[in-house]
Amino acid sequence: MKAAALFLLLSxxxxxxxxxxxKIPSGALTIQLRASSARVKMNDEMKVSxxxxxxxxxxxxxxxxxxxxxxxxxxxxxxxxxQQKHAVAPxxxxxxxxxxxxxxxxxxxxxxxxxxxxxxxRELFTSPGRYTMKCLYTPPLPREYFGGRTIWGRxxxxxxxxxxxxxxxx
Numbered sequence: 001m002k003a004a005a006l007f008l009l010l011s012x013x014x015x016x017x018x019x020x021x022x023k024i025p026s027g028a029l030t031i032q033l034r035a036s037s038a039r040v041k042m043n044d045e046m047k048v049s050x051x052x053x054x055x056x057x058x059x060x061x062x063x064x065x066x067x068x069x070x071x072x073x074x075x076x077x078x079x080x081x082x083q084q085k086h087a088v089a090p091x092x093x094x095x096x097x098x099x100x101x102x103x104x105x106x107x108x109x110x111x112x113x114x115x116x117x118x119x120x121x122r123e124l125f126t127s128p129g130r131y132t133m134k135c136l137y138t139p140p141l142p143r144e145y146f147g148g149r150t151i152w153g154r155x156x157x158x159x160x161x162x163x164x165x166x167x168x169x170x
Contacts, residue, residue: 029058029107029152033074033135033161040121041169042128048074050135050161051114054107059151061096061141062105064115068092071140077163079130087123100146125168135161 029052036047050072052060063070066088076084096103105113125131136158143153 028056029054029060029156029159031135031137031159031161033133033164035133035164035166038165039167039169042122042125044121046119046121046124046166048117048119048124048133049114050117051112052107052137053112055109057106057108059104059106059149060113061139061145061151062103062113063091063093063096063140064113065091065093066117069095069140071138073136073138074124075134075136076124077132078126084124084126084131086125088117088119096141096146098145098147100149104146104149104151121168125166128168128170131166131168132163133166134163 032051032053034049034051036049037044040046050064052058052064061070064072066072066074068091070091070093074086074088076086078084107113124133137160138158139151139153139156141151141153143150143155145151145153
């Protein structure tokens, strides 16, 4: 019994030493995409919402808008699976300073980060039909960009939302 306990203790120490410092656990950050309605007309306004969530504390750069250097991309596919072009204008934020002052936000449990975007359906969809949308987040900054603060960074890889379906009428 003592030998088994000693083995477990030594194994734990060895594994802890092998883990890279500042490593954020895989799967710790998720992204959700929601639409105000699953059925719209071409001239209807619709709200598209993005939410970042995590069961444990994860810190991200708070550049929360579409495209450009923010790393957030909205993908839209028609019923045949072909990706559609849309009119979401990318934003190019000023890179944050290295202190992270006013540039970071942490999410955990019921505390989340996100934003809403308003669109006319025809800005997103080329014609009536069934579409699938998803959001991709490719972190634009490295994990250690802010010196003493570890963020969800390039090293943690891209995450994507589950797809949502939208039916568009004339």
